[in-house]
Amino acid sequence: MEDKNMQSFAYNVDSEVTRIKRFAAIMVLIVALFFFSFGAYFSFLYINSANNQLTPINKFNKIYETLVNEWYYGPEYMDVDEQLIMNAIEGMFDREKDAYTRYVPTVDFLQTSAKGIGISLIEYNDYFYITSVNSSHANMLKIGDVITAIDGVTTKGVPLENISSFTAGKDEVEITYIRGEDTKLARVSIKEYNVITVFSDKDFSEEASYVRIQEFGMNTARELEVILDDISKENLILDLRDNPGGFIDSVLQIGDLFLEGNKTILETRNKDGDSHYYKTSDNDKYEFNKIIILINDGSASGSEALAAALSEHLGDKVILYGETTYGKGSAQKNIPLGDGSVLSYTYALWYSPNGNSINKVGVSPQIEDKVTRLNIYDYDLELYSHGEFVAALQYVLTELGYKTTEWETPNYFSNELVTVLTDFQQEKGIEQTGKLDKRTRRYIAAEIKDKQVSDNNTQLENAFNHLLGVING
Structure with a gap:
């Protein structure tokens, strides 16, 4: 009897253990299914959220619309829409990396025209100094006059490339300028002028003629060719100091005057590393025993390219003299935006015929002769000022x-x-x-x-x- 009871007890224990194991297995399965479903649900939420994230342009639009409609300080602006867009455009540029990519607002950007008031300018201390004057204005404006306003609008701090916006669409303008201690006014007409960019002294000495290229304008190569036709000296001093550059076509045409055909004057490389080579034609050349090219830290862009090309191709015939150039070795394209404004952006860097970089490096002289550059800043100072x-x-x-x-x-x-x-x-x-x-x-x-x-x-x-x-x- 006891054996039967023991067997029954053992059977009951085994059955209970089996039930517990089954229950535990079921619970484990339920818990696993719960966590799987829970994880799948949140994964779905995460993926759905990621898919609904704003794209950069949508994010910009969202911020723009919010500020236009709800920004507390918005009413302080005459046109908050335009102000926000202008701020956003300026934020697209990295001035430290590329000082030449910029938005130029409402400028007469017709670079094929020499229309203007018949003067050449340089920018200094936020103002414009006259460096040459058309003869029709000689009784009013003089070299060295400082232009402070045009039609009553100050020119202080205006970039030189924007100055044409003051004359766009006008027949005449009133120039406010300073000569010595006096502030004067001159009313000048807007017309087509043949701006002279090349100056020469063919009888500079018995040994050499002197030619200065002030900038590379549309007619600079032709001006230079006329001068070279009249030079009989065997040596040339070519002055490119403070030449800021200009039309690249003019630089190429001038290279044609000195170099044999099919010689690279300039190489450009775009962001993909693709190169484009600007080469000379087979025109007649002007030859000199020696050419001294004067350069300084005001020689930029096209003047750097020309100096490097002549030096590298003509070898010992050329001596670069003066100071290391500015280092503006980048090429820009200009995209009109329909309202007179322009996007000017860097699309490539320049390299010399031998593949030497010009950008932020410049062209170094073979003979260095430095000149001290002085500047007086437009700030009032007095006792106890510092800095x-x-x-x-x-x-x-x-x-x-x-x-x-x-x-x-x-x-x-x-x-x-x-x-x-x-x-x-x-x-x-x-x-x-x-x-x-x-x-x-x-x-x-x-x-x-x-x-x-x-x-x-x-x-x-x-x-x-x-x-x-x-x-x-």
Whole structure:
């Protein structure tokens, strides 16, 4: 009897264990299914959320619409829509990487026209200095005049390439300019002018002729060809200092005047590494025993390309003299946007015929002869001012010879600087304030300009003396 009871008990225990195992297996399966379903659900939510993420352009539109409709400060702008778009456009550019890709608003961008007021300008200290004047304006405007406004609108801080926007669509404009201490007005007409870009002195010396190319305009190559036809000297001084560049076609045409056919003047490489080679034609060439090419840190773009091409192709016949050039070795395309505005963007970099990069490197002279560059900033300074603008003022006064010893307090406007400025003002016959005010800045700027002319002439004389040394062995 006991054996039967024991067997029954054992059977019941086994059955209970089996049921427990089955129950546990079922629970494990249920839990697994739960977590699988839970995970699948959230995976679905994640994927669906990812699929619904805004694309960059949709994100931009969302931000733009929100700010236009709900931004608290929006009403402070005359046209908040346009302001937001302009801010966004400016945000697309990386000025440190590429200073030449930019949006140019409402500019007369007809580069095939020489229409204007018949003057050439350089940009200095946020203003425009006249460097040449058409003869019809000679009784009003003079070289060295400083243009401050056109039709009452200030030109201060306006990029040189935007200056044509002041004359677009007009028959005449009123120029406000400064000459010495006086502010004057001149009303000039807008017409077609033949702007002269090449200046020469064919009888510079018995040994050489002198030619200066101020910039590469539409007719520069033809101007130069006429001059070269009239030159009989065996050596040439070609001055490309402070030449900012211009039309690349003009650079290529000038290369044609000096180099044999099928020679590379310039190579461009785009973002994909594809190269395009600009080569010379088989026209007649002008030959010289020696060509000294004057360059400096104001020689940029096309002038750098021309200097490099002539040097690399003509070898010992060419001597690059002066200072390392600016290093503007990039090519831009201009896309009109329909309202007079333009997108100018860099599409390729320039390389010399030997494959040397120009961009941010420049072209180095074989004979270095540096000229000190001085600048006076458009800031009022007085006793106790300090910082980089004071340091710049001290440097200028030292270079101009008004301070011959070390400054006791560099970068600081001390009584020592007050004394030097007061002496300068007394010498010039102006009010002795001991401060750097607008009137004092004008007189300092005039001295800087005179020194620049003198230093440039000295550099030219040094280059000529070097040429004589080479010729005479």
